Amino acid sequence: MRTPAAYNNNLKNHIITMQMLVDCLYSSSKRAKNWRDKQREYRERRSYHYDKYDNEGKAKEKKEEPRKKYGFIAVSVGEGLFEIFKGIGADYIIEGGQTMNPSTEDMLEAIEKVHAETVYILPNNKNIILAAEQAKSLSEDTKVYVVPSKTVPQGITALINFAPDLTAEENMEQMTEEMSHVKTGQITYAVRNTSIDGMEIAEGDIMGIGDSGMLAVGKNIEETAMESLRKMVDDESELVTIYYGEDVTEEDAEAFCEKARKEFTSCEFECQNGGQPIYYYMISVE
Numbered sequence: 001m002r003t004p005a006a007y008n009n010n011l012k013n014h015i016i017t018m019q020m021l022v023d024c025l026y027s028s029s030k031r032a033k034n035w036r037d038k039q040r041e042y043r044e045r046r047s048y049h050y051d052k053y054d055n056e057g058k059a060k061e062k063k064e065e066p067r068k069k070y071g072f073i074a075v076s077v078g079e080g081l082f083e084i085f086k087g088i089g090a091d092y093i094i095e096g097g098q099t100m101n102p103s104t105e106d107m108l109e110a111i112e113k114v115h116a117e118t119v120y121i122l123p124n125n126k127n128i129i130l131a132a133e134q135a136k137s138l139s140e141d142t143k144v145y146v147v148p149s150k151t152v153p154q155g156i157t158a159l160i161n162f163a164p165d166l167t168a169e170e171n172m173e174q175m176t177e178e179m180s181h182v183k184t185g186q187i188t189y190a191v192r193n194t195s196i197d198g199m200e201i202a203e204g205d206i207m208g209i210g211d212s213g214m215l216a217v218g219k220n221i222e223e224t225a226m227e228s229l230r231k232m233v234d235d236e237s238e239l240v241t242i243y244y245g246e247d248v249t250e251e252d253a254e255a256f257c258e259k260a261r262k263e264f265t266s267c268e269f270e271c272q273n274g275g276q277p278i279y280y281y282m283i284s285v286e
Helices: 004-008 011-025 029-044 046-051 079-087 104-114 129-138 152-160 168-179 221-232 250-263
Strands: 068-076 092-095 116-122 143-146 183-189 194-196 199-201 206-209 214-218 239-244 268-273 281-285
Touching (some): 068 152, 079 152, 104 116, 116 129, 116 152, 116 168, 143 168, 152 239, 152 281, 199 214, 206 221, 214 221, 221 250
Parallel strands (some): 068 092, 068 116, 116 143, 239 268
Antiparallel strands (some): 183 281, 194 199
């Protein structure tokens, strides 16, 4: 698994990819405008983001510089997701997720290195929120807000909806409100025989896990993902973003996205390389 340090050296080589990502990822109504505005702002600051991290994946010491007004920390795993978060404004990425939760100390270190007056933490996992809250309570000279994002798609939506012209409290409210409209489905595999939500699951089965429980169980990745999507999309759904993991080829992911487009014709679909382990697909429905 590659760390932020490992991918940081070639991050500049992905500028074109990020440009294409930002141009297409959120193209519907309000979110399209938010995404374009956010990218225009951070395009101007892009060199700052790239130069900010040394080869150890840590922020360079810039004690002589004044603290900026706002900073953003995101917890994530997967090279593609790292780049997405950095592209929409995250200052510091803590590598972590389902199987490796960062500690309170990791959070405090990140807060210090971001060097901002106000810092927003996006845990992107319900099991990481507590560590973030503890770091908030221990931070002495930085105002810290923990945006209670329980999934990566929620975190992405929250960060996109940050507005510099609002107060810190108003932004916290807006980010939390916007991410509440996001449904997340995660496609993974069972490591043992079990029964969840009345569904019998055998070791090796493919599972679709939603915000409130199991969505689907099957033997085939694509079929299980499609069945999960059927339970997530409703009449108000507009945008579906599919992040495919490190164990899914681009060809297979594109084929799945195309099949989904044909079934859910009222929704706009985007397919992005998240590079995440464990989850074949992470599906965001808004």
